[in-house]
Amino acid sequence: MCNACGNPAVPGHWTEAGAATPGDRLRARFHRAGLLDKVLRPYGLTAHDGGVVPGIQLSTLSGNQSIVPDLSAVWAEAERLLGRPIDPLDPVFLNDD
Amino acid sequence: MTTDFVDGRMRLTVLGGYLGSGKTTWLRHQLHVGRFGPVHVIVNEAAETGVDDVLLASASGLTLLAGGCSCCTGRQDLIDALRTLCDQRSRVASDGQRLHRIVLETSGLADPAAIVAAIQGDPVLVNHIVIEQTLVVVDALHSLAQLQTEPLGRRQIGAADRLILSKCDAVDLAVLTQLRAILRTLNPDALQSAAELGAEQPLPDLPDNAQAPPLPPLSEDDTRGPIFPTRLKIDANIDWSAFALWLSALLHARGNDLVRVKGVLPTPAGRLLLQTVRKVVQSPEILPAQDNQSEDGTIVFIGRGFRPEDLQKSLRRFVG
Numbered sequence: 001m002c003n004a005c006g007n008p009a010v011p012g013h014w015t016e017a018g019a020a021t022p023g024d025r026l027r028a029r030f031h032r033a034g035l036l037d038k039v040l041r042p043y044g045l046t047a048h049d050g051g052v053v054p055g056i057q058l059s060t061l062s063g064n065q066s067i068v069p070d071l072s073a074v075w076a077e078a079e080r081l082l083g084r085p086i087d088p089l090d091p092v093f094l095n096d097d
Numbered sequence: 098m099t100t101d102f103v104d105g106r107m108r109l110t111v112l113g114g115y116l117g118s119g120k121t122t123w124l125r126h127q128l129h130v131g132r133f134g135p136v137h138v139i140v141n142e143a144a145e146t147g148v149d150d151v152l153l154a155s156a157s158g159l160t161l162l163a164g165g166c167s168c169c170t171g172r173q174d175l176i177d178a179l180r181t182l183c184d185q186r187s188r189v190a191s192d193g194q195r196l197h198r199i200v201l202e203t204s205g206l207a208d209p210a211a212i213v214a215a216i217q218g219d220p221v222l223v224n225h226i227v228i229e230q231t232l233v234v235v236d237a238l239h240s241l242a243q244l245q246t247e248p249l250g251r252r253q254i255g256a257a258d259r260l261i262l263s264k265c266d267a268v269d270l271a272v273l274t275q276l277r278a279i280l281r282t283l284n285p286d287a288l289q290s291a292a293e294l295g296a297e298q299p300l301p302d303l304p305d306n307a308q309a310p311p312l313p314p315l316s317e318d319d320t321r322g323p324i325f326p327t328r329l330k331i332d333a334n335i336d337w338s339a340f341a342l343w344l345s346a347l348l349h350a351r352g353n354d355l356v357r358v359k360g361v362l363p364t365p366a367g368r369l370l371l372q373t374v375r376k377v378v379q380s381p382e383i384l385p386a387q388d389n390q391s392e393d394g395t396i397v398f399i400g401r402g403f404r405p406e407d408l409q410k411s412l413r414r415f416v417g
């Protein structure tokens with residue numbers, strides 16, 4: 001590892017880098033799955049992370065299931081299922097009501 | 098280098114390159130291996146939040162010019178900073194430990210040629226500073242796309258004495274050769290070299306018959322609007338995993354318009370430095386704690402195609 005820049009870095013997806021200890025990692029996984037599920041439900045998808053097997057389980061309301069490794073893969077899979085990307089700058093997230 | 102140059106003037110290296118091309122990574126490694134010797138580093142950031150100064154702590158002196166690109170709105174700040182350095186140096190006896198070298202890391206939105214012109218056109222600076230070379234870092238992964246659409250990217254290439262190709266490992270040889278042929282067309286005189294995370298990397302000779310595909314002509318006024326920096330303060334009630342969730346979705350949907358995202362987030366693991374270039378996220382780094390952490394939790398977004406105020410709203414509504 002280079003002393004100047006610390007590369008190569010620890011493996012893992014960048015969205016998981018904020019938790020260093022096993023406990024923090026598990027807490028972060030549950031927390032993330034909860035948040036993700038809330039975002040996906042209006043789109044007819046659900047997310048679940050039991051903390052046992054690696055990956056995030058995505059399901060459609062009709063029961064189709066897939067397991068994806070990380071958040072980047074979640075958004076790509078959601079786009080595939082919905083036919084368009086979930087865009088946080090979509091007016092649905094911006095309107096004041 | 099510890100002795101004065103013969104003409105007694107300081108040597109300035111201008112380090113340019115597009116947003117996220119790897120300027121700071123390269124410079125950080127060069128400082129670490131002592132390429133420049135004792136050197137004063139000036140870092141210019143277009144946004145008002147400085148991140149790079151933390152990474153470049155091993156320079157002998159550091160000036161951060163934040164909140165204005167030094168080729169246009171922040172030009173006077175740059176001239177003033179350089180004049181201050183000249184002034185300080187003039188107060189040290191010529192046999193004392195004087196500053197000999199300055200490296201200016203421009204913002205990713207800067208045209209190095211405009212900066213060079215501004216410095217050379219200044220009646221004071223021209224007597225104290227010689228511009229030694231202009232280095233431009235070229236992102237091998239994203240440059241081909243940038244050069245198709247960004248007039249600024251082409252101007253930066255044109256301004257270089259030496260082009261440093263970064264992220265070469267992320268593309269295959271055919272693509273790299275094509276990019277290098279284009280670079281040779283845009284700036285035939287510039288030397289081409291390669292660096293991986295700042296460390297020099299061998300680059301094969303470019304065959305003379307390598308064909309550069311023609312680039313489309315560009316008009317100066319871009320219909321997509323200018324690329325601008327926005328600062329986003331993360332609410333205290335939004336934690337890092339929620340932020341990462343939102344950002345990963347945003348990059349997936351808008352990555353091509355979000356040229357650069359960077360900032361430091363407080364997390365259980367420590368201060369997490371996040372940096373992205375379009376859809377690619379650099380592997381995050383935990384920074385050491387430091388005295389001034391007031392900028393933590395402020396993330397800079399540089400891009401186009403969105404309204405600055407929408408980012409805050411979107412983050413709050415998406416995961417709040």
